[in-house]
Amino acid sequence: MRPKQRHPLQAIGLMSGIVSQLVGSxxxxxxxxxxxxxxxxxxxxxxxxxxxxxxAAGIYAMFRLIRQYFPEE
Structure with a gap:
């Protein structure tokens, strides 16, 4: 089974979302x-x-965001 190909900009968006949620909370x-x-x-x-x-809220939000990005894993 071939893994899903993701665009590099999606990874940049994920990382910036993680950083902003952690720092903001x-x-x-x-x-x-x-x-x-x-x-x-x-x-x-x-x-x-x-x-x-x-x-704690930032870590929880980070895990939710990662789970949203990788729903099948």
Missing amino acids: ILIGIFGGKWIDEKLGTEPIFLVVGLLIGL
Whole structure:
């Protein structure tokens, strides 16, 4: 069975989607945690929690995007 031939621009699109989802979710987590810390007066707690939640959300979104790109595998 012959593997599917994909265009190189599809790979570039996949990589840029992965990077933007990872970076975007991490930044949202960091800035959201920092904002909550400023409102509540708890300096690094929610920043770290927001970073971890953003990282987990970015990894989850990355796996969903890869699964969408390779549905049969």
